[in-house]
Amino acid sequence: MSEQTVRNMEEFATVSGISRPTLSKYFNDPDSVRPTTRARIEAALEEHDYRPNIYAINQNRRLTKTIGIVVPYLSDPFFAEIARNIENLCIDAGFRPILLSSHGDQGQENDNLDSVRGLKPAGVLLAPLGRGSDRAVIERFCDAVPTVLFDSNIDDVGEAFVGMDNAQAVGSIVQYLCNSGEPPVFFEMRDAPNPNANKRRTAYRATMERLGLEPQVISVDGDGWDFEEIGCRQGKRVIARREMRTNTVLCSNDRLAIGFLAAAYQSGLRVGRGDSFALRVAGLDDHPFSRFTCPTLTTVSQDYAAIAERSVQELMSLIESPDARDARHTTLFDGKLILRDSA
Amino acid sequence: MSEQTVRNMEEFATVSGISRPTLSKYFNDPDSVRPTTRARIEAALEEHDYRPNIYAINQNRRLTKTIGIVVPYLSDPFFAEIARNIENLCIDAGFRPILLSSHGDQGQENDNLDSVRGLKPAGVLLAPLGRGSDRAVIERFCDAVPTVLFDSNIDDVGEAFVGMDNAQAVGSIVQYLCNSGEPPVFFEMRDAPNPNANKRRTAYRATMERLGLEPQVISVDGDGWDFEEIGCRQGKRVIARREMRTNTVLCSNDRLAIGFLAAAYQSGLRVGRGDSFALRVAGLDDHPFSRFTCPTLTTVSQDYAAIAERSVQELMSLIESPDARDARHTTLFDGKLILRDSA
DNA sequence: CAAGAACTTTTACGCGCGTAAAATTTCAAA
DNA sequence: TTTGAAATTTTACGCGCGTAAAAGTTCTTG
Numbered sequence: 001m002s003e004q005t006v007r008n009m010e011e012f013a014t015v016s017g018i019s020r021p022t023l024s025k026y027f028n029d030p031d032s033v034r035p036t037t038r039a040r041i042e043a044a045l046e047e048h049d050y051r052p053n054i055y056a057i058n059q060n061r062r063l064t065k066t067i068g069i070v071v072p073y074l075s076d077p078f079f080a081e082i083a084r085n086i087e088n089l090c091i092d093a094g095f096r097p098i099l100l101s102s103h104g105d106q107g108q109e110n111d112n113l114d115s116v117r118g119l120k121p122a123g124v125l126l127a128p129l130g131r132g133s134d135r136a137v138i139e140r141f142c143d144a145v146p147t148v149l150f151d152s153n154i155d156d157v158g159e160a161f162v163g164m165d166n167a168q169a170v171g172s173i174v175q176y177l178c179n180s181g182e183p184p185v186f187f188e189m190r191d192a193p194n195p196n197a198n199k200r201r202t203a204y205r206a207t208m209e210r211l212g213l214e215p216q217v218i219s220v221d222g223d224g225w226d227f228e229e230i231g232c233r234q235g236k237r238v239i240a241r242r243e244m245r246t247n248t249v250l251c252s253n254d255r256l257a258i259g260f261l262a263a264a265y266q267s268g269l270r271v272g273r274g275d276s277f278a279l280r281v282a283g284l285d286d287h288p289f290s291r292f293t294c295p296t297l298t299t300v301s302q303d304y305a306a307i308a309e310r311s312v313q314e315l316m317s318l319i320e321s322p323d324a325r326d327a328r329h330t331t332l333f334d335g336k337l338i339l340r341d342s343a
Numbered sequence: 344m345s346e347q348t349v350r351n352m353e354e355f356a357t358v359s360g361i362s363r364p365t366l367s368k369y370f371n372d373p374d375s376v377r378p379t380t381r382a383r384i385e386a387a388l389e390e391h392d393y394r395p396n397i398y399a400i401n402q403n404r405r406l407t408k409t410i411g412i413v414v415p416y417l418s419d420p421f422f423a424e425i426a427r428n429i430e431n432l433c434i435d436a437g438f439r440p441i442l443l444s445s446h447g448d449q450g451q452e453n454d455n456l457d458s459v460r461g462l463k464p465a466g467v468l469l470a471p472l473g474r475g476s477d478r479a480v481i482e483r484f485c486d487a488v489p490t491v492l493f494d495s496n497i498d499d500v501g502e503a504f505v506g507m508d509n510a511q512a513v514g515s516i517v518q519y520l521c522n523s524g525e526p527p528v529f530f531e532m533r534d535a536p537n538p539n540a541n542k543r544r545t546a547y548r549a550t551m552e553r554l555g556l557e558p559q560v561i562s563v564d565g566d567g568w569d570f571e572e573i574g575c576r577q578g579k580r581v582i583a584r585r586e587m588r589t590n591t592v593l594c595s596n597d598r599l600a601i602g603f604l605a606a607a608y609q610s611g612l613r614v615g616r617g618d619s620f621a622l623r624v625a626g627l628d629d630h631p632f633s634r635f636t637c638p639t640l641t642t643v644s645q646d647y648a649a650i651a652e653r654s655v656q657e658l659m660s661l662i663e664s665p666d667a668r669d670a671r672h673t674t675l676f677d678g679k680l681i682l683r684d685s686a
Numbered sequence: 687c688a689a690g691a692a693c694t695t696t697t698a699c700g701c702g703c704g705t706a707a708a709a710t711t712t713c714a715a716a
Numbered sequence: 717t718t719t720g721a722a723a724t725t726t727t728a729c730g731c732g733c734g735t736a737a738a739a740g741t742t743c744t745t746g
Contacts, residue, residue, distance in 0.1 A: 008732050019695045024734060034693060052462045056732035059398040060701055075427060075631065080418040084446055096458070101444055103427055117438070118397045225740085226633045258635055265637035288418065292571045292601055294608035294637040351702050362725045377712085377723060399702035402700060403731055 006050040016044035027052050029260075031299040044231045056206070058120065067095045067315070068116035068124040068145075072109070072132075072152070072193070073225045074101035077288045079127065082151070085308030086125055093316055095122060104193070104225040106132050113141045123315045126158065127151040130194040146318040152194050153330075160314040160329040162307055166196055169335030170203035170250075173282055175211070176337055177248050181273065182279055184214045185244045188252035189230060190219040196245060197252050200284060204250065214247050232257020232266075239267045248280040248343065254290050254299055257283030261293050261342065271295055271342050280343035284335070295341035303333050344482035349393040370395050388663065395442050401463065410438045410658070411459035411467040411488075412466070415452070415475075415536070416568045417444035419598070420631040421645075422470065425494070428651030429468055433572055436659055438465060447536070447568040450598040456484045468656045469501065473537040489661040493654045495537050496673075503657040505650055511541055512643040512678030513546035513593075516625055518554070520591050524616065524623060526556045528587045530603060531595035532573060533562040540595050543627060547593065559588050574602020575609075582610045591623040597633050597642055600626030604636050604685065605612040614638055614685050623686035627678070638684035646676050 006012045018041055026033045026041050033041070058064045071079040082173045083099055090097040098119065101193040102109035109129050116124055123146040128138055130152040141147065142158045149158040177184045186204040188197055201217060208215035218238055222230030231251065238244060251257035260281055264271045269278040272295050283290060284303030310331050318325065349355045352370075356363040361384055369376045369384050376384070401407045410433045414422040422472030426442055433440040441462065445452035452472050459467055463632035466489040471481055473495045484490065485501045492501040520527045529547040531540055544560060561581055565573030574594065581587060594600035603624055607614045612621040615638050626633060653674050663666065 020733085021696085022694055022734075025694095028734085036742095037694075051461060053402065053732055055398045055463075056701095057734080059703090059732085060734040074417065075420050076424040077418050077420055080420075080423055080444075084418060084444065087444075088446075099444075101423075101427065101430075101442075103431075119392060120398075120465075136730080164453040228632070232635060254640060258632075262635045262637055262639070266639075289601075290573070292575055292605040294605055296605070296609075307409065341491060353702080363703085364705075364726085368724095371704085373725095378714095380724080396702055399731095400704080402702085402733090403704040634734055 006048045009050075009052060012044070012048065012050040015048055016041060018044070021077065027057075030246045039186070061135070062120070063122050064120050065095050066119050066121040066128075067097050068341075069097055069099045070102065070109070070116065070124065070126045070128075071099070072102050072127055072129045073104045074099075075103075076225065078285060078304075079151075081288055082127075082308055083305050085305055087310060089308060089312040092139045093312065102130065104128055104132070106134055110134055110137050113137060117141065117145060121145060122319050123147065123151060125311050125315060126261065128154055130154075130196075131191070132193050146315065146322060147316065148311050150307060152196060154195070155289065156328065158328070159318050159325055160311075160331070162311040162314060162331045163333070164196070164302050164307070165191055165332035165334050167203040167206070168332075169284060170200050171207045172208040172335065172337050173284070173298075173300050174204060176339075177250060177280070177282060177343060178211055178213065178281060180343075181212070182246035182248045184209065184247050184248040184250035184280075184282065185216045185218055185246055186252070187218050187220070187231075187235070187238070187249050187256060188209045189222050189227070189256070192252065193225060194253075200252050227255035228259040228262070229252065231256035232262045233259075235260040235263025236267055239263060239269065247278065249282070249285045254283035254287035254297060257281055257294055257297055257299070257342075258289060261295075261297065273341070273343055277318035282343040286338050290338075290340070293342070298340045298343040299338050301338045302334035302335060306333050349391045350420040352393075352395060355387070355391065355393040358391055359384060360675050361387070370400075405463070406465050407463050409462050409464040409467075410440050411462065411464045412440055412442045413445065413452070413455050413459065413467065413469045413471075414442070415445050415470055415472045416445075417442075419568065421598075421628060421647075422494075424631055425470075425647050425651055428648055431657060432651060432655040436655065437528050445472055447472065447475070447605055453477055453480050456480060460484065460488060462463065464488060465662050466490065468493060468654050468658060471497055473497075473539075474534070475536050489658065489665060491654050491658045491661065493537060493650060494548045497538070497648040499671065501671070502661050502668055503674070505657060505674045506676070507539070507645045507650070508675035508677050509542035510546040510549070510622060511675075512627060513543050514550045515678065515680050516545060516627070516641075516643050517550040519682075520593060520623065520625060520686060521554055523686075525589035525591045526551065526554070527591040527593035527623075527625065528561055528589055529595070530574075530578070530581070530599060532562070532565050532570070532599070534566065535595065536568065537596075543595050552613050561586055561592075570596065570598035571602040571605070572635075574599035575605045578600075578603040578606025579610055582612065590621065592625070593622065594626045595639060597626035597628040597630035600624055600640055600642070600685075601630070601632060601636055604638075604640065608637065616684070616686055621654045626654060629678075629681050633681075633683070636685070641683045641686040642681050643678035644681050645678060649676050 087097045100112040125148050127150050147158040149161045153161045205215045220234035271279045271281050283297050283299040286299045290297035430440045437545040443455040468491050470493050490501040492504045496504045548558045563577035614622045614624050626640050629642045633640035
């Protein structure tokens with residue numbers, strides 16, 4: 001490699017013997033040039049390992065090949081996993097994903113959207129904070145940028161939403177719990193940040209009533225995204241005060257359930273199904289760690305891969321034909337009951 | 344706001360009555376203009392919410408205000424947490440952090456470094472894959488970009504390394520375990536991706552020998568970054584075959600330990616300290632989930648905040664005076680013994 | 687082999703901003 | 717008020733690439 005000489009496309013044109021406009025075409029789409037030309041370019045590329053300046057490229061594009069991915073809380077492996085899936089799909093589609101986490105904070109979410117807008121992205125995949133989001137800010141953002149919401153819905157905002165069918169998921173696990181033992185109590189945070197929580201509580205109530213059973217919702221205090229901590233601390237309180245009318249608890253999500261399992265353990269209650277166990281605990285989401293709790297957690301799985309794939313598909317169709325959208329698309333994937341040992 | 348008119352700095356100069364070069368100065372450092380001027384600019388900014396085009400800015404800077412953060416595996420909450428800390432510190436320092444995960448894959452790590460280089464970052468904070476890294480690629484990268492390594496060291500690569508003192512950490516927990524019961528067996532992956540694993544094994548051996556005890560290292564098969572899964576599957580095997588010479592096991596990291604706890608639970612062994620327990624399990628790292636295992640996990644904490652802070656400090660001093668470096672800096676933070684219920 | 691299609695080259699301009707130099711204005715201290 | 721330092725304005729150029737238009741070349745098809 002005889003390098004150190006090629007500092008821009010002009011120079012690369014000289015050393016490769018290809019004109020700059022053709023090179024420009026090539027870098028925007030290698031298939032848009034004749035195969036022989038492409039081969040010559042790529043041979044020269046091997047020699048000089050030149051790469052176009054990404055800033056200069058994007059300055060002259062109204063829209064870039066960047067895709068923003070904004071998640072509410074990346075330290076939650078659920079979002080990390082989904083982001084990983086999405087990233088890979090974006091790369092496969094020829095885009096550059098940029099991952100931003102709002103760390104559970106509204107100011108950060110607003111900053112992230114601002115910062116993403118500055119990137120002039122082709123599109124954005126956004127899992128909003130939910131209750132903690134500044135709706136006006138998000139609406140304005142979605143008006144300016146093709147945006148697909150996932151995980152957490154905000155009515156009428158964004159061009160599409162992809163998430164879980166909470167009604168179906170809650171329905172199926174409540175039904176299972178009722179069939180296999182005592183009906184579940186619903187354990188949740190009073191002011192859950194995520195709007196799924198409300199849908200889940202509602203679905204729980206509806207399912208219980210449909211089954212002719214009296215629902216019991218235990219809403220506990222606790223702010224922020226430290227769900228395990230809240231589940232554990234408040235779980236111990238609930239257990240100590242014997243607030244549950246039955247021996248079965250359905251937690252609003254797996255992270256709360258993981259905390260609740262810890263609470264049960266620390267309270268000396270054995271969790272599992274069968275006569276020798278004092279408590280049954282179930283969750284929702286199939287969190288990556290749910291396979292390794294003690295006991296392993298019965299839950300309803302979200303299909304991470306499917307959600308990621310559909311979200312990206314929606315965004316791609318949005319990018320390809322921005323005006324061809326008649327109405328907002330909503331996709332809800334069914335959850336799958338995952339029977340493990342905790343319930 | 345009378346908007347829709349200001350499309351570049353020129354226009355903003357017109358509407359604000361400030362010359363473009365002064366505006367340029369302001370956006371590069373608001374303190375570099377006279378306070379009255381600054382006030383006028385900021386007043387105009389309220390009116391027109393103009394933002395400089397980031398691509399045009401960076402095209403003319405040899406170095407940008409971007410800082411790359413590359414971690415090996417973001418779905419591991421350990422890295423997510425440390426990245427969160429680092430991100431915030433970078434923002435406070437006036438930089439734009441860009442977070443990239445290699446998802447445990449060498450090709451992805453190489454791509455990430457390539458992609459970061461294209462961003463012309465002021466500096467990079469890199470936690471390499473370790474054993475899975477392509478040393479030559481990383482060396483070349485570090486030659487071109489001011490880089491601070493963290494978590495996982497690669498000898499003589501990068502301008503600085505910030506991590507945990509494995510010898511101290513392992514020493515302290517081995518000592519504790521020996522003092523409080525039977526000496527620990529060391530449980531690890533045979534081909535751990537992270538170089539800390541080797542240091543930990545070595546430290547374990549050294550400490551045991553110093554104490555006049557015979558070390559026992561159990562190295563299990565398992566590829567990839569799915570540590571809990573490996574810890575659980577292989578843990579069950581180890582337990583079933585009674586491979587451990589004592590009732591105490593020190594796992595090479597918390598994620599393995601979390602898996603091992605699951606294995607013990609599923610094997611019917613009660614974990615904890617005291618006569619009524621069959622097994623003691625300890626880990627290393629103080630993983631975010633270690634407070635919620637059953638039982639809670641005794642471990643040695645890494646000071647996430649300190650590691651993040653020092654890493655960023657090192658990088659900042661590197662950015663400010665790139666040549667003032669005589670030798671590679673290495674910072675090792677002591678781990679703190681965290682006594683919980685598992686050992 | 688001819689004709690037209692498809693591609694490449696040449697030429698030229700523009701994007702939005704950094705930045706240098708010289709002229710002018712503002713400010714603070716004497 | 718004067719004076720010099722500091723800040724601002726004016727003017728002008730350059731960064732690396734996208735892209736348009738016209739002219740030239742190569743390929744395909746019959």
